[in-house]
Amino acid sequence: MLRAVADIGRPDHVISVFDRVGDLPVFSPDLETDPLPDAVQIFVDQIQGCDGLIISSPEYVRAIPGGLKNAIDWLVSRDEIIHKPIALMHSSHxxxxxLAQLRIVLATVSTRFSSDLFLRFELMKKSPAEIAEHLDLPEGRREVENFLRRFAEFCAT
Incomplete structure (x- = not known):
């Protein structure tokens, strides 16, 4: 879904998809020294260089998947996320x-998390091509474009 949204957003919005959460080592305060582990530094640099974050994640055993929670843990004591605009997207009914857990966690780590900015489609069990096709339909495209416009406005304030 994130890649399909990025395609729809072009050229008005530049959306980079970070899909290397699995490369991050398990968070430990002992590793938060200079230099950071390479994978963490790459992740932190991407967060620092962006205007805002759109997070999309499946639910795993009624909770935040461990990899995403680990990624968030790497940011908790850092400045890069504190004032970063953040919104959620979800691809399942x-x-x-x-979503409830992410709202709590993200509102805790960022002063700019917006629970009002939210995009949801029912795309479970669809292939990437089917997702792109679904989102490219006029109604889906309008929803994505409206979400991205509102998020860009939120990032600019």
């Missing part, structure tokens, strides 16, 4: 537990 299920997953309200992970």
């Amino acid at each position: 299920r997953g309200d537990d992970v």
Whole structure:
């Protein structure tokens, strides 16, 4: 879904998809020294260089998947996320537990998390091509474009 949204957003918005959460070592305060582990430094640099974050994640056992929680943990004591605008997208009719947990966690780590900016589609079990096709339909495209416009406005304030 993130890649399809990035395609729809072009050329008005530059959306980079970070898909290397699995490369991050397990968070430990002992590793938060200079230099950071390479994978963490790459992640932190991407967060620092962006205007805002759009987070999308499946639910795993009614919770935030461990990899995403680990990524967030790497940012908790850092300045890069504190004032970063953040919004959520979700690609399933299920997953309200992970969304509720993410809202709590993200509102804790960022002063600019918006629970009002939210995009949701029912795309579970669709292939990437089917997702792109679904989002490219006029109604889906309008929803994505409206979400991105509102998020860009939020990032600019």
